Amino acid sequence: MAESLAINGIDDSPRGRLLSAAAHLFRDKGFDRTTVRDIAASVGIQSGSIFHHFKTKEDILYAVMEEVIHFNTARLRDAVAAESSPQGQLRALIRAELQSIVGDTAEAMTVMVTEWRCLSEEKQRKALELRSIYEQLWLDALQALHEQGAFKTDPFIMRRLLTGMTGWAPNWFDRDGSLTLDNLADIMLARVVGENP
Amino acid sequence: MAESLAINGIDDSPRGRLLSAAAHLFRDKGFDRTTVRDIAASVGIQSGSIFHHFKTKEDILYAVMEEVIHFNTARLRDAVAAESSPQGQLRALIRAELQSIVGDTAEAMTVMVTEWRCLSEEKQRKALELRSIYEQLWLDALQALHEQGAFKTDPFIMRRLLTGMTGWAPNWFDRDGSLTLDNLADIMLARVVGENP
DNA sequence: CTTTACAGACCAAGCGCTTGCTTGGTAGCT
DNA sequence: AGCTACCAAGCAAGCGCTTGGTCTGTAAAG
Numbered sequence: 001m002a003e004s005l006a007i008n009g010i011d012d013s014p015r016g017r018l019l020s021a022a023a024h025l026f027r028d029k030g031f032d033r034t035t036v037r038d039i040a041a042s043v044g045i046q047s048g049s050i051f052h053h054f055k056t057k058e059d060i061l062y063a064v065m066e067e068v069i070h071f072n073t074a075r076l077r078d079a080v081a082a083e084s085s086p087q088g089q090l091r092a093l094i095r096a097e098l099q100s101i102v103g104d105t106a107e108a109m110t111v112m113v114t115e116w117r118c119l120s121e122e123k124q125r126k127a128l129e130l131r132s133i134y135e136q137l138w139l140d141a142l143q144a145l146h147e148q149g150a151f152k153t154d155p156f157i158m159r160r161l162l163t164g165m166t167g168w169a170p171n172w173f174d175r176d177g178s179l180t181l182d183n184l185a186d187i188m189l190a191r192v193v194g195e196n197p
Numbered sequence: 198m199a200e201s202l203a204i205n206g207i208d209d210s211p212r213g214r215l216l217s218a219a220a221h222l223f224r225d226k227g228f229d230r231t232t233v234r235d236i237a238a239s240v241g242i243q244s245g246s247i248f249h250h251f252k253t254k255e256d257i258l259y260a261v262m263e264e265v266i267h268f269n270t271a272r273l274r275d276a277v278a279a280e281s282s283p284q285g286q287l288r289a290l291i292r293a294e295l296q297s298i299v300g301d302t303a304e305a306m307t308v309m310v311t312e313w314r315c316l317s318e319e320k321q322r323k324a325l326e327l328r329s330i331y332e333q334l335w336l337d338a339l340q341a342l343h344e345q346g347a348f349k350t351d352p353f354i355m356r357r358l359l360t361g362m363t364g365w366a367p368n369w370f371d372r373d374g375s376l377t378l379d380n381l382a383d384i385m386l387a388r389v390v391g392e393n394p
Numbered sequence: 395c396t397t398t399a400c401a402g403a404c405c406a407a408g409c410g411c412t413t414g415c416t417t418g419g420t421a422g423c424t
Numbered sequence: 425a426g427c428t429a430c431c432a433a434g435c436a437a438g439c440g441c442t443t444g445g446t447c448t449g450t451a452a453a454g
Binding site for chain 3: 014045046048049052053
């Protein structure tokens with residue numbers, strides 16, 4: 001019954017606590033190496049009791065991803081809405097994504113990146129559909145910047161490069177180090193618009 | 198007994214064929230979802246016979262990584278040696294890493310990135326030690342460019358950003374598409390030195 | 395105000411299957 | 425004779441999930 005912090009955007013119902021615990025374990029050990037007995041133990045119930053809340057183990061993984069996509073799409077939308085210039089919007093997007101991925105929803109976001117293929121093809125399609133709104137927000141901002149002439153590379157490719165940069169961050173970024181999240185966001189922004197911090 | 202192409206740098210001894218097949222399966226399904234029976238079947242032997250060549254399943258994974266690290270470290274060294282300017286060296290490094298990661302050792306490289314945590318801590322340490330030469334080649338080139346004033350960001354951070362960009366490429370880059378590998382390398386190079394293709 | 399009904403949350407036990415790996419032996423090449 | 429490469433059979437452990445039942449809180453029925 002190890003305590004595990006709740007993830008932003010997930011409530012603390014029995015189901016929600018199960019999701020937070022599962023996300024934590026999935027990140028640390030991977031989906032396949034995490035047993036339903038592990039998850040159950042970390043919230044202090046019997047393994048069989050899990051199936052009162054979820055039909056299958058895979059459903060738990062999908063639910064984690066669904067929650068985190070919804071929460072972070074909303075965050076991304078707010079980030080864009082608060083800025084008027086395309087460059088300001090892009091900076092806000094990078095900040096928001098970094099916040100998601102190394103901050104308050106880190107476990108669930110990392111799980112989404114690394115355990116994607118553990119979903120059945122059908123669930124992958126469903127999750128991809130949810131993701132599409134999220135990705136469109138990026139593409140809109142990048143397209144606008146591109147049309148301004150801020151960079152010449154194809155916006156789709158640029159998004160891929162950014163995805164790689166932010167997605168790798170959990171493997172090295174230290175939240176307690178001297179490099180702040182906003183510093184890093186500005187460094188990444190400069191990779192797009194060509195300024196040079 | 199599905200045919201699977203050999204990976205560059207791995208010979209075609211029984212052991213080598215096992216390694217290539219394993220790398221292929223590990224990439225497609227992940228280490229945990231690949232059974233020793235899968236690997237055996239793909240080279241046409243019985244599952245038990247695998248353990249004549251490797252002590253454990255984990256040893257197969259480690260051997261895949263070991264081979265690919267050695268092969269690609271040599272390739273990186275050659276790439277650097279063939280160029281004199283720091284910027285030329287960095288371009289060569291990016292090309293070589295992309296070649297590794299989406300080209301002739303793609304399976305094994307992808308496996309190294311995505312299945313890293315399936316290694317025991319001891320084997321992780323050993324593999325990390327092998328990697329250190331590889332990483333030093335990057336840092337030397339980036340350091341030289343940094344001292345030339347080609348970019349202001351900390352070289353260590355810049356390497357992390359590049360690792361993310363190249364490491365994500367297998368998830369979207371299409372070897373048969375109109376964007377060539379060299380095009381992509383130049384685009385990534387521009388993220389560092391601030392030119393703008 | 396009590397009784398009955400019922401649903402949500404959980405337990406104790408365990409089933410059936412898959413897994414990594416072992417064992418004892420054989421065929422062929424040198 | 426001995427080594428490399430393999431087979432056939434199967435074991436022990438661990439896995440996801442099922443089953444039948446208990447407890448507790450809520451709320452309508454008498």
